[in-house]
Amino acid sequence: MKILVTAKRVVDHAVRIRVRPDGTGVDKTNARMSMNPFDRHAVEAAVALKEAGRASEVVVLSIGPKAATDVILTALAMGADRGVLIETDAALETLAIARLLAKVVAEEQPDLVLLGKQAVDDDASHVGQMLAALLDWPQATFASALSVDGAALEVTREVDFGRLTQRLPLPAVVTADLRLNTPRNAALPMVMKARQKPLAVRAAAEFGVDLAPRLIIEKVTPPAERQQGPILQSVDELVARLRADLASIEGMT
Amino acid sequence: MSVLILADHDLGQLSPSTARLVTAAQGLGDLHLLVAGQGASALAAAAHFAGVSKILVAEGPDALPTADSLRAALVALAPGYSHIIAASSSLGRDVIPGLAARLGVMPVTDVVEIVAPNRFVRPIYAGNAFEHLSSSEPLHILTVRTSVFTPAPLGAAVPVETLAPLAPGRVTTLRAERSAGDFPDLTSAAVVVSGGIAFGSVEKFAALGDLATALGGAVGATRAAVDAGYAPNDWQVGQTGKIVAPDLYIGIGVSGALQHLAGMQGAKRIVAINTDPEAPLVKVADYALIGDLVEIVPQLIAAFRKA
């Protein structure tokens, strides 16, 4: 089985971003960038399948600027076999990303595509589902457990009411949730070795996909600021405040 | 033009977000509600919300329609609609992006405000920024954060049209596990009591359930508390969990990491109980008590438990 896994370079999840005062977007100058956290779980799952003898090759793909080479190197250091960077400086919409991915799938012919369930910058949670639809492959989103059984997958998904365990035939698309596994930190020798692994760089334009955005971002605004209120002195005071709040909630309903 | 609303349900229950979706879609056009999946006809009987002019019913082989079978049905229905709207629930998030890709439309998801039929607001970066988008496409495919909309009331009975059943998907469900607990729906509850890793054990976390019951609320949890096994996954509030917007949110032993704040910033009132006066949740709380939850929680339960 061959696995294609995706990794997006995003503003590190621990960075608290600021909206530019003129409303034109988010200020990312000097922000620390790293691999989308969900994608680290996707890479870990792919590499673990290979280590368990279930997968023969793990190819990691990132779409983004030259600097996205970093997240590919991270995935290679974690154990992926080779990398593909589709280079573009444009901020592509998820539909364009999914269409580029579908082209790569047509070339690479993987049996399984593993993605993160969402990218923590746009918080879209689109690309895996879009890719499955474009390829007409079955999908399992929000995976918290995954096992391969012959030509089928068994996936446990985190859903609104609890958990759903499903079986789907390969080829398939799976998106990783954070409880899928614990991503490894690559040891230094692996980081050194990653630089020797093959990494193909391709221009986004060469795939013949319409990359033009469909949506117009009119402006980006910050959330309403919340003011800190008083620190109460006792449990009795807390009980009194809560009683008042509960009474006003009951008054509304 | 008409608007197609995808009713949200799970394992035989219409979820409270369906009524809120109807409110969100109000004013966009003639509203049709699609109820799809096994038991759809029975669910449709409870879905005559005021403002909906027609209910479409598609029975299906699965209790929960799989993304591929539901997507196929929606693709067939799409012509004739200006908007297709679903909740940004696990059902809506599963099917909507693929539907949009199939139709060559860029979807807009997690919408918190519909400014005009083609102008929407959605959060990005865990709610630390809001994107104001417009689109000139003839079809708008949306998921909506239903917690920010009020539920539409039930109205007079409207015509119900039965469609062809959903085709079976390629995904088979082996097990569906509903988390135990008799609490109100987290995303629509007026009161949410959330706990963090500081509870330290499943047994201690259970006291939070007692407090929630005493307050008539739902229980939420941080990712750390879920990872530790103190709470089921569907209680998680945050960027990767549920989005709640209660009148009253009480965070106990919850630090208020930005990924957690992403899920509850919309609460009308925030209360923090924490040993650390510098915890980020305390900084955004309307009022806070600094102290040990081990002492405070039993006192609160005693104070609010109905005699």
Ligand SMILES: Cc1cc2nc3c(=O)[nH]c(=O)nc-3n(C[C@H](O)[C@H](O)[C@H](O)COP(=O)(O)OP(=O)(O)OC[C@H]3O[C@@H](n4cnc5c(N)ncnc54)[C@H](O)[C@@H]3O)c2cc1C
């Ligand atoms: C991509 C990504 C997505 C994430 N998504 C989510 C999400 O959806 N939801 C979510 O919650 N988190 C999410 N997280 C995790 C998040 O960053 C935090 O790690 C998590 O919210 C912290 O949980 P906590 O508040 O229980 O624990 P901690 O941050 O460890 O805080 C514990 C708090 O308890 C207080 N405390 C300790 N002892 C006591 C006591 N005896 N009495 C009272 N207070 C006490 C401490 O002062 C502290 O404030 C995500 C992280 C990533 C990277």
Ligand SMILES: Nc1ncnc2c1ncn2[C@@H]1O[C@H](COP(=O)(O)O)[C@@H](O)[C@H]1O
């Ligand atoms: N530019 C990109 N490069 C590589 N993978 C991506 C890119 N954008 C999205 N993805 C993948 O798709 C997943 C979902 O992203 P999104 O739909 O944007 O939330 C991410 O976790 C990645 O695995």
